[in-house]
Amino acid sequence: MRFFEKILKIDRRWIFLIVGIVVIIPLIFPIGMPVLTTPPVRSLYNYVDKLQGTGKAVMLVTDFDPSTMPELLPMACAILRHCFAKKIPVYLYGGLYSAYVGMAEMALEKTLPDFPDLQYGKDYIFLGYVPGVSLVILGMGGSISGTFNTDYYGNKLDTLPLNKMVDNYKNIGIVIDLSGSASPETWVIYGYQRFGVRIGVGTTAVSAAQYYPMLQTGQFVGMLGGLKGAAEYEQLIKKAGIPTGRLEATIGMDAQSFVHIFLIFIIILGNIAFLITKKRKV
Amino acid sequence: MRRNLPLALAFILGFVMIFQYFIPHPLSQKFYDIFIQQWLIIISIFFYILSWRSFVLYHTNKIRRKKEGWWASIVAIVSFLFMALAGIITKKGYIFNQMYNYVYAPLQATMFSLLAFFVASAAFRAFRARNLEATLLLIAATIVMLGRVSVGSYIWKGLPDFVEWILEYPNMAAQRGIRIGVGLGMIATSLKIILGIERTYLGGGD
Numbered sequence: 065m066r067f068f069e070k071i072l073k074i075d076r077r078w079i080f081l082i083v084g085i086v087v088i089i090p091l092i093f094p095i096g097m098p099v100l101t102t103p104p105v106r107s108l109y110n111y112v113d114k115l116q117g118t119g120k121a122v123m124l125v126t127d128f129d130p131s132t133m134p135e136l137l138p139m140a141c142a143i144l145r146h147c148f149a150k151k152i153p154v155y156l157y158g159g160l161y162s163a164y165v166g167m168a169e170m171a172l173e174k175t176l177p178d179f180p181d182l183q184y185g186k187d188y189i190f191l192g193y194v195p196g197v198s199l200v201i202l203g204m205g206g207s208i209s210g211t212f213n214t215d216y217y218g219n220k221l222d223t224l225p226l227n228k229m230v231d232n233y234k235n236i237g238i239v240i241d242l243s244g245s246a247s248p249e250t251w252v253i254y255g256y257q258r259f260g261v262r263i264g265v266g267t268t269a270v271s272a273a274q275y276y277p278m279l280q281t282g283q284f285v286g287m288l289g290g291l292k293g294a295a296e297y298e299q300l301i302k303k304a305g306i307p308t309g310r311l312e313a314t315i316g317m318d319a320q321s322f323v324h325i326f327l328i329f330i331i332i333l334g335n336i337a338f339l340i341t342k343k344r345k346v
Numbered sequence: 347m348r349r350n351l352p353l354a355l356a357f358i359l360g361f362v363m364i365f366q367y368f369i370p371h372p373l374s375q376k377f378y379d380i381f382i383q384q385w386l387i388i389i390s391i392f393f394y395i396l397s398w399r400s401f402v403l404y405h406t407n408k409i410r411r412k413k414e415g416w417w418a419s420i421v422a423i424v425s426f427l428f429m430a431l432a433g434i435i436t437k438k439g440y441i442f443n444q445m446y447n448y449v450y451a452p453l454q455a456t457m458f459s460l461l462a463f464f465v466a467s468a469a470f471r472a473f474r475a476r477n478l479e480a481t482l483l484l485i486a487a488t489i490v491m492l493g494r495v496s497v498g499s500y501i502w503k504g505l506p507d508f509v510e511w512i513l514e515y516p517n518m519a520a521q522r523g524i525r526i527g528v529g530l531g532m533i534a535t536s537l538k539i540i541l542g543i544e545r546t547y548l549g550g551g552d
Binding site for chain 1: 367379382383386387390391393394443446447450451452453454457458459462463465466469470471472473474475484488491492494495497498499500506510513514517518521522525
């Protein structure tokens with residue numbers, strides 16, 4: 065009995081220490097647990113894959129800042145690799161808020177070395193930050209060059225060959241919004257409902273549950289939920305023979321697996337201790 | 347005037363934008379293009395000026411009155427000025443990018459990853475099967491936690507699919523109910539603002 069009372073009063077720093085160990089060890093010595101793919105991820109992957117050769121572009125939006133980077137940056141890298149390998153034109157848009165642009169740049173830095181043949185302006189364009197949030201989404205429905213004027217590097221968008229073919233949503237095959245906030249809904253309201261552009265979403269595990277209604281109605285083509293979603297996409301591009309770089313999400317899944325097991329263990333232990341000590345008091 | 351002008355603007359522009367959506371005439375489209383693509387984006391830039399003013403006023407006030415943690419306000423103002431200057435002055439924003447990549451990004455990622463430790467501690471202390479609802483929540487959470495990681499398929503191959511079912515049906519039904527409620531609330535609040543019934547956004551309280 066005293067054991068369970070002690071358990072209930074355990075110093076939380078012991079829990080912190082074990083969580084730290086459980087995260088670090090699998091990251092240093094990855095086990096490589098298999099990652100099974102789920103329908104929302106396969107749906108997004110297949111949709112992007114079918115854009116090959118159609119001339120339609122993918123607009124990848126990095127609507128996240130460094131706080132959600134461990135989950136969302138691997139998604140950005142995997143999707144960029146998929147598009148670059150299949151020669152699908154890409155508009156990389158650095159997000160609706162200024163703090164997000166750096167994430168797009170990081171994703172480019174990680175993926176470009178594996179695709180040396182790509183030409184800027186022809187195969188991909190990097191759009192920077194323009195204030196306005198939902199107004200930017202609406203503005204791009206009329207004209208991308210009219211809304212942004214220049215790209216991230218200061219080049220006039222009108223002078224870039226890709227922008228001459230694609231200047232509004234008509235030639236955008238899909239907008240993929242990677243976000244830990246509610247911005248995918250903004251894209252649905254102003255992008256999909258108003259202009260009919262298809263939307264895909266990559267989100268943090270904690271936000272994924274709220275997007276299932278939009279997935280079921282078809283407002284989202286597919287969804288990558290959390291680190292697992294990123295790991296599933298990595299596995300799909302690996303299977304297709306696309307250079308994957310370091311499989312960051314897949315490696316991270318080992319650590320996440322062990323942390324979840326530890327969490328379940330302490331929840332069960334806490335409940336047993338709670339029930340036993342409660343009975344004793346009665 | 348200070349009260350009536352914003353009310354009149356909200357009323358006129360609110361209804362104009364509602365009607366504009368349903369009128370496909372070129373004039374209506376032209377109005378939309380000018381209003382959305384030019385005016386509103388320009389206006390939204392002024393939000394930044396307001397937020398900078400508010401930021402500086404808040405922190406200078408804290409420093410002047412030597413409130414608790416006033417030294418942190420000095421750090422905030424110096425960081426703000428440094429990043430702004432680094433972005434404006436340096437060639438191609440080199441220092442700004444270095445600061446973003448090697449200071450801001452690791453700091454913010456570290457702050458967010460601390461959540462894992464607090465979630466673990468909170469789950470141990472607060473996640474209790476006190477009644478039927480709490481027990482159901484506990485069981486569902488445990489299944490989802492297992493099914494959303496690789497180890498779940500080791501335990502039972504059908505677990506990821508079962509988790510997907512939980513998310514696609516019971517979860518979605520609840521989410522949809524919440525969304526319909528929120529949507530109706532948004533429509534009601536928007537109409538109240540346009541019609542001038544809801545005035546708290548003007549400040550003052552009535």
